[in-house]
Amino acid sequence: MQEEIMSAKNQALAQITSAHDNTELEQIRIDLFGRNGKITDLLKRIKEVPGDQKQQIGILLNDTKKTLESLIAEQKNSFKENVREWFDPTIPGILPNIGNLHPTSVVINEMFEIFKHMGFSIMEGSEMETDIYNFEKLNLPKDHPARSLQDVLYIEEPDVLLRSHTSSVETRVLEKLKPPFRIVVAGKCYRYENVNASNNSMFYQFQGVALQKGLSMADLKGTLFYFAKEFFGHDRKIRFRCKYYPEVEPSAGLDLDCPFCKGKGCTVCKGRGWLEMLGAGMIHPNILKGFGYNTNEISGFAFGMGLDRIVMDRFKIKDIRSLYNGDIKYQ
Amino acid sequence: MKIPLNWLKEYVKIPSSESDLTHKLSMVGHMLDKKEVVDGQTIIDLELRGNRADCYSILGIAREISALYNTPVKNPKTLPKLNIVSHISDCNLTVKTPLVKRVMMVVVKDVKIMPSPKWLTDRLKAYGVDPINNIVDLTNYVMIETGEPMHAFDLDKIGKNLEIRLAKNNEVITTFQDIKLTLTSDDLVWAGEDGIYSVAGAIGGRYHSIGDGTKNILVEAAGYDRANIRRTVHRHNLLTDAGIRHEKELDPNLVETAFGRFIYLIKENGWGKVEESVFDYYPKVVKPWKIKVSGQKIKNLGGVEIASTQIKKILKALNFQVVSFKKIFLEVLVPTYRTDVVVEEDVIEEILRIYGYDNIPVKTLSLEIPSVVTPKFIDEELSVKNQMVGLGFNEVISSTFVKEKLLNLNLLLDEGIAGKVELSNPPSPDNKTLRMTLLPNLFEFVEKIINERGVSASLFEVGKIYFKDKGKYIEKRKLGIISWNKDGLVFTKFKGLIDAFFLKNNIRELDFSSVALNAEVDQTFSISIDREIVGYGGKINDIYFCEIDLDAILEKVRPASVTLWPKYPPQIEDHNFVFPKKTKIGEVIKTITTEGPIIKRVDLVDVFKDTYTFRFIYQDSEKTLNDEEVGKVRNKILQKVKEKFGGQIKE
Numbered sequence: 018m019q020e021e022i023m024s025a026k027n028q029a030l031a032q033i034t035s036a037h038d039n040t041e042l043e044q045i046r047i048d049l050f051g052r053n054g055k056i057t058d059l060l061k062r063i064k065e066v067p068g069d070q071k072q073q074i075g076i077l078l079n080d081t082k083k084t085l086e087s088l089i090a091e092q093k094n095s096f097k098e099n100v101r102e103w104f105d106p107t108i109p110g111i112l113p114n115i116g117n118l119h120p121t122s123v124v125i126n127e128m129f130e131i132f133k134h135m136g137f138s139i140m141e142g143s144e145m146e147t148d149i150y151n152f153e154k155l156n157l158p159k160d161h162p163a164r165s166l167q168d169v170l171y172i173e174e175p176d177v178l179l180r181s182h183t184s185s186v187e188t189r190v191l192e193k194l195k196p197p198f199r200i201v202v203a204g205k206c207y208r209y210e211n212v213n214a215s216n217n218s219m220f221y222q223f224q225g226v227a228l229q230k231g232l233s234m235a236d237l238k239g240t241l242f243y244f245a246k247e248f249f250g251h252d253r254k255i256r257f258r259c260k261y262y263p264e265v266e267p268s269a270g271l272d273l274d275c276p277f278c279k280g281k282g283c284t285v286c287k288g289r290g291w292l293e294m295l296g297a298g299m300i301h302p303n304i305l306k307g308f309g310y311n312t313n314e315i316s317g318f319a320f321g322m323g324l325d326r327i328v329m330d331r332f333k334i335k336d337i338r339s340l341y342n343g344d345i346k347y348q
Numbered sequence: 349m350k351i352p353l354n355w356l357k358e359y360v361k362i363p364s365s366e367s368d369l370t371h372k373l374s375m376v377g378h379m380l381d382k383k384e385v386v387d388g389q390t391i392i393d394l395e396l397r398g399n400r401a402d403c404y405s406i407l408g409i410a411r412e413i414s415a416l417y418n419t420p421v422k423n424p425k426t427l428p429k430l431n432i433v434s435h436i437s438d439c440n441l442t443v444k445t446p447l448v449k450r451v452m453m454v455v456v457k458d459v460k461i462m463p464s465p466k467w468l469t470d471r472l473k474a475y476g477v478d479p480i481n482n483i484v485d486l487t488n489y490v491m492i493e494t495g496e497p498m499h500a501f502d503l504d505k506i507g508k509n510l511e512i513r514l515a516k517n518n519e520v521i522t523t524f525q526d527i528k529l530t531l532t533s534d535d536l537v538w539a540g541e542d543g544i545y546s547v548a549g550a551i552g553g554r555y556h557s558i559g560d561g562t563k564n565i566l567v568e569a570a571g572y573d574r575a576n577i578r579r580t581v582h583r584h585n586l587l588t589d590a591g592i593r594h595e596k597e598l599d600p601n602l603v604e605t606a607f608g609r610f611i612y613l614i615k616e617n618g619w620g621k622v623e624e625s626v627f628d629y630y631p632k633v634v635k636p637w638k639i640k641v642s643g644q645k646i647k648n649l650g651g652v653e654i655a656s657t658q659i660k661k662i663l664k665a666l667n668f669q670v671v672s673f674k675k676i677f678l679e680v681l682v683p684t685y686r687t688d689v690v691v692e693e694d695v696i697e698e699i700l701r702i703y704g705y706d707n708i709p710v711k712t713l714s715l716e717i718p719s720v721v722t723p724k725f726i727d728e729e730l731s732v733k734n735q736m737v738g739l740g741f742n743e744v745i746s747s748t749f750v751k752e753k754l755l756n757l758n759l760l761l762d763e764g765i766a767g768k769v770e771l772s773n774p775p776s777p778d779n780k781t782l783r784m785t786l787l788p789n790l791f792e793f794v795e796k797i798i799n800e801r802g803v804s805a806s807l808f809e810v811g812k813i814y815f816k817d818k819g820k821y822i823e824k825r826k827l828g829i830i831s832w833n834k835d836g837l838v839f840t841k842f843k844g845l846i847d848a849f850f851l852k853n854n855i856r857e858l859d860f861s862s863v864a865l866n867a868e869v870d871q872t873f874s875i876s877i878d879r880e881i882v883g884y885g886g887k888i889n890d891i892y893f894c895e896i897d898l899d900a901i902l903e904k905v906r907p908a909s910v911t912l913w914p915k916y917p918p919q920i921e922d923h924n925f926v927f928p929k930k931t932k933i934g935e936v937i938k939t940i941t942t943e944g945p946i947i948k949r950v951d952l953v954d955v956f957k958d959t960y961t962f963r964f965i966y967q968d969s970e971k972t973l974n975d976e977e978v979g980k981v982r983n984k985i986l987q988k989v990k991e992k993f994g995g996q997i998k999e
Contacts, residue, residue: 114740114806118733121745126730136717139726144748145769145814145821160575162398162595170779171772177821179748179771197718205748209775218779219748229718234700235651235711242710257708259377259701261397267649267697269705270379289380299649302693312693313642316649340745343793347742 018059018066018074025055026081033088039096046089056082117347120332121221121340124324125203128223131247135240137199137225142186144205148176154188155264156303163263168209170218179207183224184264187300187319190226191308196315197229203324214336221324228300228310228317234267237297237318241271245294249273254280256291265298265319295322351409352474353390359410361419366390372416376701378403391474399688401596405495408685415665415702424493426608427615433625438503439566443629444513447536448548449571450600451512452607453627455503457564459483459620477589482619483558483565486610488589496569496598496606497590499546503564505556507540512548512570519544522554535580536572549577549594550586565620569607571600597687600634636669636681641695643677649693650700652708662702668695725825725902732827732898733810735852739845741808741829746789748814751778754788757888759866767816782814786828786895794832794891804833805891806845810898829885830893839871842892846875846885849896854906860934877904918967919978922953923986924998925960931993933960939992940964943985946973959998 029049036042049056059078066074118126129139148159157164159175170179186202194200202224210216227240238257245255253273260270271294275286282288297320302312325337334340356362363369370380370392377400382393394409402408407421414421438455461481464472468489469479475492479485487498515531521544522528529547531537536548545556549572558565578595581587611622647653656673663670668689669681682689689695700708733743750758758768758781766784774780783789786809797805809828816822829849831842843860850858858875865872869886875894876882882901885894927936933952940950946966954961964985966978989995 114804116737116739116741116806117743118737119743119745122733122743135713138718138720138722140721141723141726143821143823144812145823160578162574162578170775172769172821174772194721197716198721199713199718200721207748209773212775212779218775227713229715231648231715233649233651233711234705235709236713236715238651238705238708239711240713243712256375257705258375258379259697259705260379261377261399263399266691266693267700287382291374293379299693302691313645341747343744343746343789343796345744 018062018070019077022059022074022077022081025049025059026085029055029085030088033085033092036092039093042089042092042096049085050082056085115347119340120328120334120345121324124328124331125221125223128203128244128248129201131244132199132201132225135199135243137201137227140186140190140200140202141204142180142183142189142202144180144207145172146178146180146185148178150188151178151180151182151185154191154304154307155184156301157263161263170207170209181208182206183222183321184319186224187226187264188304191228191300191304194228196317197227199225199227199229201225212338214338215326217325217337217341219341220337221328222321223324224319224321226300226317226319228315230315232299232316232318234269234299234318237269237299237320240318241295241297241320245271245273249294260296260298262296262298264301264304265296266301268296268298271295271297271320295320297321349396349404349409350391350393350475351406352471353392355406355471355474356410356413359407359422359424360413361417362413363417366392369413373409373412375705376412376416378409378412386474389474397688398596401593401598401687402495402602402685404593404596405491406493408495411667415662418665424609425612425616426605427612428608430604430608430611430626430628431624432628434628436623436625436627438508438564438623439506439627440509441627441629442509442511444511445536447514447573447576448512448629449573449632449634450603451568451570451627451629452603453566453568454607454611454625455564455566455623456614456620457503457623459558459562459565460618461558461560461562465617481558481560482617483562486613486619487567490606490610490613491589491593494602494606494609495593496602497549497593498567498569498606498610499552499590500558501538501545501552501556501566501568502558502562503566504562506545506566507542510538510540510545512536512538515539515544521545521547523547523551524554524557525551526554529584532583534576535583536576538568547580547584547586548572550581550584550591551588567607567610569603569610571598571603574598599685599687600630601684604628634684636684638671638679638681639689639692639695640677640679641692643675645692646696646699649696650703650708651711652700652703654699654703658703659699662699663695665702666698668698725898728902728905729810729825729898732853733808735849736808736810736827736829738852739848741806741831741845744790744793744807744809745811746783746786746793746809747779748782748812749779750781750783750788751792752780754792755781756868757788757791757866758784766822769814769816769821784813784815786811786813786826787830787893790828790830790893791888791891794830798832802834804831806831825898827883827896827898828893829896830891832891836890837892839887839892842894846894850877850901853901853904854908855901855904877901914967914969916968916970916972918948918965919973920963920965921982922961922963925962925989925995926958926998927960927996928994929958931995936960936989936993936995937962939988940985943988944981946977947981947985 032045048054169181183202183204190200205219206222207219210218242255256272258270260268262268272291273294274280275290275292277283277285280290282290286292300317300319305312374380377397378394380392381395384391396403410421464479464482464485468485472479472485472488477488483500487500491497514533515535515537517533519531537544538546538548546552572594574595574597581591581595614620614622660670663680667683671681672679768784769782771780790807793807794805807830812823813826814823831837855877860873860875863872863874869888872886874881874884883894883896937950941947946968948967949965951963953963966973986997
């Protein structure tokens, strides 16, 4: 019987300590001390114990009863103390100031990351430039027809100007760095424009230049395709075609299928099915020769694109001016 | 340029699929801009390459299609041979400048001026030119067909002595559109005894052009110095059909092609008696030029190996005559209309273009990776931006220019005597003056937020400022911080944000001092590190701002570092002080913290009227401090504060 008592006690102890609430405890209490409870039953059966053990078993059974009763009471009390305060998790939180990067910075950073994977470094250059570095050294002599596409903002006519493209950094880099190098640049450029929703006299360009023995149109194509797929998505169609830029020869252009009509032709793409994304090509031999390079020994490529339209598409902004006039509302 | 396909079909067989045609043309450099159907006929509008003067013609595009589809060009009927002379009796021409490369003239007598027949007006309308009369229309027709602009004078109005010369300054011409142009000495003109008859290569004059009563005409076509014409065209806004062709490098031999065709059509239609003799001024005859192309370079630049048979075939299709073809290099003669093909690389582009850019492989940049040359400040600029974002500021990018109404704030925040930079050709007064500080634009942005009923504004900009110093143009990179709060922003909160920015860069030893700046700004202060000023700030209305020189702080930025929690407990005590007016609390704290190594930190925890509560934290990293050790230092501090600042302990 001693064993029976011990086993009942241990089982009860385990049940009491793991009980979750008063109802459960009450059930345990009834199971132990109720009319047909285990302990009640044992107490009834004490008369069956042989006389010489009766006293010892009696003490044990009483102790067990006391222990279990007090444990149940204790446990009940602890439930009382633990009653949690009601709280409302749906109440609004108090926000700290949340800072955000400008959409243009977001896009530039993403592009930089992609080009870093391909071994490009990041460069920067002056916005106040000379005609020589903005045009002359880029195979764009005075009165070149391509200059009429870039009406320039002058500080001192005709020599000091605000750069009309980031290609000015290309000339600076060709002068300063020793090949091999791969660099990308993002920055402000300026042109004389009739300001409207899609043209601003200040805009952003993204430019890349690589100079290294053995570079070819296939490397250029590979670089641009990798970028376009990473940045615009692997599902976009890409068109790599011949185009004209005086700074490069052979020259190329990269178009992406129009995301609005999937290449069928719509008002956004003027029915072309394609959107012009960037201009590129192998650096013109006149430029390389101008910096003292032998074009039989080294070659390079360059590419450039306007950033604002990409930013506007990404952030669903319709007017280029809102990017830079404080109209942007964050969150 | 608009190409009516019906017209094009006369000279070359075009594929049945129009979209295949326009796709291929786009791929070789003539992008389809628009396609339209007018009166049942398709017109494709191509965005032409600026260096392809030869393509500004139906025949030019026909040649491109011929090369693309390997189909011959059917040249239009022309006069087989012209009777070329150097002088014609009806009119004498003197060319007074080397800017003229070639001139041809012919006299047509007893012309019948009348409206053009339908075939001609239909063609011109499809292209987009209004018909005038048969002669003018025919000159336009030949121009669109061949690419060479032509012009007809009324022979009886121009007199016997013509000259091509540079205009005198302020000479005037009234164009046939009745627009008066005042010319400069850089404008090339056709002139006679009684003034200027036309602006060369651009536009005809009103009084000497042909009209309904014209009986005899002088027709001319010419080749000029491209750059000169371009300047004139842009100076006087003369982007006429002639102007856009002459500003590009036209082939002087095209003049003869156009003449043959024009005379043929006059005769064929019976519109006048063409004089036998055709005047030709052509001092320097242009012949096909030779270019040597290295076979290796084709492969190196193209990134693809093209079979020599294919190279030959492509060159032939483009009318390039291959004069020699060896393994190492080949030599070609370039047709004179291809004025864009000058160097070896131009020929390589031609080969690749027809070979197909689609066939160039997509190669992963597999060459040795060059070393990273990103300047340190670029990475740091990015990290500065991220730190500001982390502090709850929104990044803005503002204009390089300062609006006229904000120019009073556009002063360099520095003692340096520097000049502002202005545009010499500003598009508007608001886009004229370059910013010398980020303040005016940031200020405008915050005002905008206030007007939009915002409750707070925390903005920053990382950007350049521009000024002129000792004759040099200088750009400096700045961090502009601006903050406003509807409930009122106190200086200590704003300063805390600046402190936090510097702490993120592990810079602790900042000094803020009062300085005199722009009179528009209140509470002006400077920020220095190691006695070097790195920024300025102040308050306008309720708006706090500061501008930090990024180049100056770059060298001060220290790499991130950490310490461990000390093992021995600190002793912490609060003291209330009363100070005389105008006491600099920053100086008091600095004095306290320099009193021995165990005073680890002093914080200002409360200010009530003139009472300042400081919390002193004593701690030793090696042992637990006892009261005696702390008491010694405390006494020294209280003594010093009293002596130096007159600060009294208040119990």
